Amino acid sequence: MKVLEHNLSRKCRRKRILDSRVAILFFLTLVFGCAEKQQVVIGESFPQKMFKDQETSACRYFIQEVSDIRADKGTLGTVGLIEVTSEDVIAWLINGFQSAGFSIGVPEQTDSQRDILMNAALKMAHIRTMYGDKSTNLVLKIDFEGEETSSYIRGSDVSMFWAAGTSETKSAFNRSLSQALHKLRSEADTYCEEKIEASLTLGDGR
């Protein structure tokens, strides 16, 4: 009986050791699974759902030119020790602008009272990690046609840093761009109201 108990307890112990080894292996795979990866590359897609409840505006917004004026166009910063880059940052911005209700290019037929033209440039976009978080910042430089000074519009995000994955990094940049675009849309709507009011005051409103 004692021998049987002894054997059973040995079996249990072995199973526990095996279980813990499997757990350790699983943990190590999770932790070091990404160690070989040298770069996180952000794709050009932007989720439409971030602007699904967007109200329609009385004006039409046109971005004539989208440019990248970052000091270093080759990087978007680092997550942990991994460098973040972009496939095509302009295409990503264009997708974002279009989701937020901005058209790219110039209108075929211009309505001077209701068309708002602007140029957009990516001034900076960077991600960095500190302790358990990642912080993303993005700044757009907007030049409204007819305005002398540029507007700088920032979007930012602080979120938990999980495993330097492409998806979590892309989501952080998308949230930052979405925040900047909401601010831009709000600024453009105000500009639109002012423009319409001004045209009504002049007596040529429709």
Added chain:
Amino acid sequence: MHNFIGTSTLMIALLLMTACAAPPFNHIEESARPHFESVDAYLTVPQEEIYAEIDPSNTTQAAGGGLIFAIIDTAVNHSRTNTAEELIQPIRDNLIQYDFGQVLADEIDSRLKSIDWMNARDLKLERSQDKDSFIEKFQESDASAILFITADYKLKPKFDALETTASVIMFPCIEALMAYQESGDNDDNPVEQKDNIYRNDFSKTIRLPSKKDKEKSAALLAQNDSTVVWNALVASAGIIADRLKEDLNLHEKAK
């Protein structure tokens, strides 16, 4: 008995680690200077904007470990990072059109060029750095030596001071300077720390006007277009550059 063995092992390991710790600097010997026909210099500032440091929570350490405490630390750090990022945004917005990396590069470039024996070429400013970049630049260089500077700048957790740091290391590219390496070897990687002929770290902390709590201090720093922060940054760039120049002219060796 087991405890005794464990403690002894730990103590021996600590003693060995301390004994092997490299000194914080290595200077260029005077006799090496005539060999410098040219120096390629790179400054890397891998941050686009200023950031604010946080005081990290360390309940795990205080409690001697444990998953619950690690989770608490993560939550506390997340909250502190959120606050710090929120507080620094107006300061960042004010400084959006300034480029501290370029200011620091100009300062260091002028100091390096004023060192006669070094014959420094134009300093190149880089915004990112991957681990292979040292080797790539070393292989591309036709200079006598190559100098790498990595800088960092941040506000302290209470928003009451600015800290600028620069970590500097120089590697020989020609045979005549190899003899002056700190403790070089002939392995495949010629840009390991031990292969250096010069290294040092520089740090400058400048006190900023502040209030009792960090929220009010951050608001104070955001006033007047954050001129006080920008002026401190410019001053720190000059100080770091001056110290680097002075240090490159010393010849005290690491022992």
